[in-house]
Amino acid sequence: MQKKKMTIWPYLLIAPALIIVLAVVFVPAVNAILMSFQNYDLRRPNQIGFVGFDNYVAVFQDPIFWRSLWKTILWVVFGVGFQFVFGFALALLLNKNFKGRGIARAVSLIPWVTPGVLIGLMWRWIYDGNYGVLNDLLQKVGIISDNIPFLAQQTTAFPSVIVTIIWQGIPFFALMLLAGLQGIPGELYEAADIDGATYFQKLFQVTIPSLKNTIFVTTLLRIIWVANSVDVIFNMTEGGPAYSSQTLSVYIFNKGNSLNLGYASTMSVLLTLLLSLVAVPYLRNMFKKD
Amino acid sequence: MKKLISTALALVLCAGTLAACGGKDAGGSSAPASSATPASSAASSEATANEPVTITHWYWADNSEYSAVMQEMVKDFNATNGKNITVVAEEYPWDGGKYSENLFTAVMGGGGPDTASWKLTATPLFTANNLLANLDDYVANWADKDLIEPSLYDVMKQASGTDSIYVMPWNTQVLYVYYRPSMFKEAGVEVPKTYDDFLTACEKLTRDTNGDGKTDVYGFGMRGSKGGQEPWGSFVQARGGNFEDFTTPEAIQGMQDFIDLYTKGYVPPTATADGFNEIIANFKSGKTAMTVHHTGSSAEMVDTFGDDVAAFPFPAGKGQWTSMGDTENVMFESCENKDAAFEWMSYLATGKGQETWCVATGNVPVSKEVQQLPQFQEDRFMKASIEGAPYAGIFPILDTTTEWISNVWPNTVAAALTGQMTAEQAMQELQKALYA
Numbered sequence: 001m002q003k004k005k006m007t008i009w010p011y012l013l014i015a016p017a018l019i020i021v022l023a024v025v026f027v028p029a030v031n032a033i034l035m036s037f038q039n040y041d042l043r044r045p046n047q048i049g050f051v052g053f054d055n056y057v058a059v060f061q062d063p064i065f066w067r068s069l070w071k072t073i074l075w076v077v078f079g080v081g082f083q084f085v086f087g088f089a090l091a092l093l094l095n096k097n098f099k100g101r102g103i104a105r106a107v108s109l110i111p112w113v114t115p116g117v118l119i120g121l122m123w124r125w126i127y128d129g130n131y132g133v134l135n136d137l138l139q140k141v142g143i144i145s146d147n148i149p150f151l152a153q154q155t156t157a158f159p160s161v162i163v164t165i166i167w168q169g170i171p172f173f174a175l176m177l178l179a180g181l182q183g184i185p186g187e188l189y190e191a192a193d194i195d196g197a198t199y200f201q202k203l204f205q206v207t208i209p210s211l212k213n214t215i216f217v218t219t220l221l222r223i224i225w226v227a228n229s230v231d232v233i234f235n236m237t238e239g240g241p242a243y244s245s246q247t248l249s250v251y252i253f254n255k256g257n258s259l260n261l262g263y264a265s266t267m268s269v270l271l272t273l274l275l276s277l278v279a280v281p282y283l284r285n286m287f288k289k290d
Numbered sequence: 291m292k293k294l295i296s297t298a299l300a301l302v303l304c305a306g307t308l309a310a311c312g313g314k315d316a317g318g319s320s321a322p323a324s325s326a327t328p329a330s331s332a333a334s335s336e337a338t339a340n341e342p343v344t345i346t347h348w349y350w351a352d353n354s355e356y357s358a359v360m361q362e363m364v365k366d367f368n369a370t371n372g373k374n375i376t377v378v379a380e381e382y383p384w385d386g387g388k389y390s391e392n393l394f395t396a397v398m399g400g401g402g403p404d405t406a407s408w409k410l411t412a413t414p415l416f417t418a419n420n421l422l423a424n425l426d427d428y429v430a431n432w433a434d435k436d437l438i439e440p441s442l443y444d445v446m447k448q449a450s451g452t453d454s455i456y457v458m459p460w461n462t463q464v465l466y467v468y469y470r471p472s473m474f475k476e477a478g479v480e481v482p483k484t485y486d487d488f489l490t491a492c493e494k495l496t497r498d499t500n501g502d503g504k505t506d507v508y509g510f511g512m513r514g515s516k517g518g519q520e521p522w523g524s525f526v527q528a529r530g531g532n533f534e535d536f537t538t539p540e541a542i543q544g545m546q547d548f549i550d551l552y553t554k555g556y557v558p559p560t561a562t563a564d565g566f567n568e569i570i571a572n573f574k575s576g577k578t579a580m581t582v583h584h585t586g587s588s589a590e591m592v593d594t595f596g597d598d599v600a601a602f603p604f605p606a607g608k609g610q611w612t613s614m615g616d617t618e619n620v621m622f623e624s625c626e627n628k629d630a631a632f633e634w635m636s637y638l639a640t641g642k643g644q645e646t647w648c649v650a651t652g653n654v655p656v657s658k659e660v661q662q663l664p665q666f667q668e669d670r671f672m673k674a675s676i677e678g679a680p681y682a683g684i685f686p687i688l689d690t691t692t693e694w695i696s697n698v699w700p701n702t703v704a705a706a707l708t709g710q711m712t713a714e715q716a717m718q719e720l721q722k723a724l725y726a
Contacts, residue, residue, distance in 0.1 A: 042394075044689055045419055046418070130568075146504060152564070157563075238515070255693075
C-alpha cells in the first residue's frame with residue numbers, strides 16, 4: 001500500500017504543471033496544425049472547411065513567403081550572430097574588476113529590460129529621416145550631407161531593424177555568459193598561466209570550452225526568440241517598405257490579423273518545423289558526451 | 291535519455307510558435323450563426339415603455355475629453371428619454387482597429403454589448419456572421435430619417451454588401467487639404483481650383499528657402515504608409531479613374547502622378563514610411579506646405595499656426611473624390627430590447643447627442659439640421675469638409691479590404707514609389723489583391 005502511494009505521488013505533483021502545459025501549449029499547437037489544413041478564414045466563415053494541403057501549396061507558391069523566409073534567415077543569422085559577439089565581449093569586460101562595475105552591469109541591462117514595443121518606437125524616432133538624432137549626429141560629424149530616410153528605403157530599412165534587435169539582445173548574452181564566466185574555476189587559468197598561455201590561448205582553450213553549454217543554450221533560445229519576434233519590426237516598419245523588412249513571423253502576424261488563420265497557421269507550422277530542424281540537432285549536440 | 295530530453299525540450303520551445311497562432315482560434319471556432327431577422331419581428335419581445343430597460347453600449351474615444359463628453363451624453367439621454375431606458379456606455383480603446391476585433395470576439399462568444407460605435411470596414415465580417423440587427427424597418431418608420439442624406443444610407447448599404455441598412459450613420463470626417471497661406475504667398479501660388487493646379491502647386495511650393503542647395507519645404511506631405519490610400523484615392527479619381535477597376539488608363543495615370551511627386555522630390559523622401567504622425571509633424575514643423583487630413587487635426591493646427599493655416603477641398607480633375615472617414619453605430623442581433631436600442635441610436639444620429647458629439651470632436655454632423663448651426667457654417671475647416679461632403683466616399687468594403695489597406699496598399703505603393711514596380715504593375719497588383 002505504502003509502495004503504491006509512493007509511485008502515484010510524483011505524477012500527482014507534476015500533474016498541475018503538465019495540465020497547464022497541455023492546455024496552453026499542446027492544445028493550441030495541435031489546433032494550429034489542424035487549422036493549417038483548413039480554409040480557416042474568419043472573413044469568409046461560410047467557406048471554412050478542410051482543404052487538405054491547399055494552404056501549403058498556396059504558401060509555397062507565394063513569393064512574399066519566400067522573401068519573408070529569406071529575411072528571417074538574415075534576421076536570425078545577423079541578429080543573433082552579432083548579439084553573441086558583442087554580448088560575449090561585454091561579458092568579458094564586465095567580468096574584469098574595475099571601479100563602478102556594479103553600475104556598469106546594471107546599466108548594460110537596460111536594453112534587455114525595455115519592452116520591445118518601446119524599443120521599436122524609440123529607434124523609429126532615432127532613425128527618423130526628418131528629425132532623427134542619428135541623422136543629426138551623422139551630419140554634425142560630416143559623414144553625410146543630406147538626411148537618410150533609414151526606415152523609408154528598402155536598402156536601409158532592414159539593416160536598421162537588425163541593428164536594433166542586436167542592441168536589444170546584447171545584454172541577454174552578456175548576462176548569461178557572465179554567469180558562466182564566474183563559474184569557471186580560477187585554477188584553470190592559473191594552470192594556463194604556468195604553461196605560458198597567451199590571452200587568446202586562454203580564451204579559446206579555457207574560457208570558450210568551459211562556456212560551451214551556456215553558449216549553446218543561450219544561442220538556441222535567442223534563435224527561437226528572434227525568429228519569432230514581431231514587436232520591434234512591427235513598431236519600426238510594419239515589415240515595409242515594400243516588404244523589405246518583413247520576416248516570416250511578421251508575415252504570420254499580418255495574416256493572422258487579417259483573420260486568415262488557416263494561412264497564418266500553415267506558415268506557423270512551417271516556421272516551427274524550420275526551427276525544430278535547427279533546435280533538435282543543436283540540443284542533441286549540446287548533450288553529447290565529449 | 292538525454293537525447294530524448296533534448297528532443298522534447300526543443301520541440302516544446304518551438305511549439306510556442308504554433309501555440310501563439312493556434313491560440314488565436316479562441317472564440318472564433320464556434321460560430322453561433324443565428325439568422326438575421328428583420329428588426330420588426332423582434333419587436334414582440336421588446337419591453338414595454340414603462341419597464342426599465344438597460345442598453346449596453348461600447349465606444350472608443352480618442353482622448354479623455356471625448357470620454358467625458360460621451361458619458362455626459364449618456365447621462366443626458368438617460369435623464370431625458372422618458373421611456374425608462376438606461377444606457378450604460380463602456381469605453382474600449384481603438385488600439386489601431388483592435389477595437390473591432392475585440393468586439394467581434396465578444397459578440398461571437400455570446401457576450402458583447404447591445405449597441406456599439408462602429409467603423410464601416412468591420413461590417414462585412416459581422417454581417418457574414420449574422421451578428422448585426424437589420425435596421426430597415428426602424429429607419430423606414432423613423433420620423434427623422436430625412437434629416438440624413440440619402441447618399442449616406444446608400445454608403446451604409448454598400449458597406450454591408452446588401453440592400454439593407456445594418457449601420458446607422460453618426461458622424462463623418464471628410465478629408466480636405468490643409469495649407470499654409472504664408473507659404474502660398476511666398477511661392478506666388480493661388481489656392482488650387484483644379485487638379486492640375488494642385489499638381490503645379492506641389493511643384494512650386496517645393497523650395498530651398500535658405501539657398502544651401504537642399505529642399506527645405508516640400509509641396510505636399512504624402513502619406514505612403516498605412517492609411518495613405520485615402521488621399522491617394524483622390525489622385526486616382528481626379529484623373530477619372532475608379533475603385534472598381536484600378537487598371538484603367540485613368541487610374542494608372544493617377545498612380546503615376548503620385549509616383550512623380552515622390553521621384554521629382556515634391557514630397558519628403560520619407561514618404562514611403564510616413565503615416566499619420568509623420569505627415570502632421572511635417573506640416574506642423576513647416577517641412578510641408580500642404581497635407582491631407584480631416585477636422586480631427588484642425589484644433590492643433592490652429593494652436594500651432596493661428597491664422598496661417600487654412601483648408602480647401604481636394605480639387606476636381608476629370609473626376610473628384612475625397613475620402614469619408616466614418617463613425618457609425620450598430621445594434622446587435624443579440625440585443626433583447628431593440629426598440630430601446632434604436633431610441634439611443636437615433637439620439638446619437640439626429641438628436642441632442644449629434645450636436646453635442648460633433649461640436650466636441652469637430653467631426654462633420656450627418657444631420658442636416660445640425661450642419662446648419664453657426665459653429666459649423668463659420669468654421670473654415672468644417673466649411674471645407676461640408677463642401678467636400680457631396681463627393682466624399684469610401685473604398686469598396688469587401689472582406690479583403692482590411693488586409694488590402696493594412697498590408698497590400700502600403701507595400702505595393704512603396705514598391706512603385708521606389709521604382710521597383712511601374713504604375714501599371716502596381717495597379718494590377720492592387721486590383722488583384724482587393725478583388726481576390
